Amino acid sequence: MLDPRKLRLLRELARRGTIAAVAEAVMFTPSAVSQQLSALEREAGVPLLERTGRTVTLTPAGRLLVEHAQTVLEELERASAALAAVRGGPSGPVxxxxxxxxxxxxxxxxxxxxxxxxxxxxxxxxxxxxxxxSGALRAGELDVALVHEYDFVPAEADPALATEPLFAEPMYLTGRAALAEARDDPWITGKPGTLCHAMTIRACQAAGFEPRVRHQVDDFDTVLAFAAAGQGVALVPRLAALAPPPGVTLSELPLSRRTLAAFRGGYGGHPAIGAAVAAFRTAITHLPL
Incomplete structure (x- = not known):
């Protein structure tokens, strides 16, 4: 019998690429992850991993098992959600x-x-x-999460997750009426690796120029404060620009940010997830979109 907990580790290895990355994601030691994967190989009866020095890759059998593991794990989530629904209304932690x-x-x-x-x-x-x-949901650290995607930066597909769209909001440019006008300005962007940073870079490239980044700031209140101080221009979503500081002008652009609810595949029928998503939708009716 194949252990679902070990199947999750194999799936994480297929996604993350290294034992160390899997260990960090699931808060195990690398040696514990290796032991669990070795035990899974014994349960499967065929080699699942190829080890070359410190490098580990999946064998064809390992890749095949990952494909089936996704279906198995999703069905287990669906069964857990169904049992929770039988027990009654939403209760306990979410x-x-x-x-x-x-x-x-x-x-x-x-x-x-x-x-x-x-x-x-x-x-x-x-x-x-x-x-x-994605990693927090897959590792079971979260049950449901609000995520966003931008024009030019669609959400990365993850077969382990499901999403429900919630709302969209426009993007604004500080200090200028159009992106092309900001070609020679200094820019304030998010830090590299964030969706906001990628969105700004790609939006500027689509307008025909590479932005000259001066500041890298993730907090939108700080971004707007920097813009008010004349430190550059920036792209900000509507919800971050409801009360801009004095001196900041905002121009709406034909760009948007979309917010979604994300949860593990098969888990959407859980009463707690349904209640959370319903509460998100009710709260959205009070937003100035």
């Missing part, structure tokens, strides 16, 4: 991830709605960058 803008603009109203509609539910919110959500 771990919610949210990126900073959503945590500030959407989550307070969503938490109030959850307290009203599902008093037995215990929401636990963690602020998280959307780039880290």
């Amino acid at each position: 771990r919610i991830g949210a990126f900073p803008t959503a945590a500030r603009a959407l989550m307070p109203a969503a938490l109030a709605e959850l307290a009203r509609a599902c008093p037995e539910l215990e929401p636990m919110v963690s602020e998280i960058d959307p780039a880290d959500v």
Whole structure:
């Protein structure tokens, strides 16, 4: 019998590429991950990994098992959700991830709605960058999360996750009326590796130039404060620009940021997930979109 917990580790290895990365994601030691994968090989009865020095790759049998593991793990999530529905209404802890803008603009109203509609539910919110959500959901650190994607930067497909679209908001340019006008300006972007940074770079490239990045800041309040101080121009979403500091002009662009709810595949039928998504939707009706 193949152990689902070990199958999850194999799936993570296929995605992350190294034992060390898997260990960091699931908060095991590398040696514990290696032992679990070796035990899975014994259960499977065929080699699943090829080891060359410190490099580990999946064998054809390993890749085949990962394909089946995804189906098995999703069915287990679906079974868990079905059993939770049989037990009754939403109750107990539900771990919610949210990126900073959503945590500030959407989550307070969503938490109030959850307290009203599902008093037995215990929401636990963690602020998280959307780039880290996939790993946190897959590792079971979160149950549901708010993520976003931008024009020019669509969400990376992850077969282990499912999403539900929630709302879209326009993007604004500070200090200029159009991107082309900011060709020679200094820019304020997010840090490399973030979706916001990639969106800004690609939007400028689509307008025919490479932005001259002066500052790299992730917090939109700080971005707007820098813009007010004449430190550069920036792209910001509507929810981050509801109360810009004095002196900052904003021009709406034909670009958007879209927010989605993400959860593990097969887990969407869990009462707690359904309650959380319903609360998000109720809270959205109060947003100035």
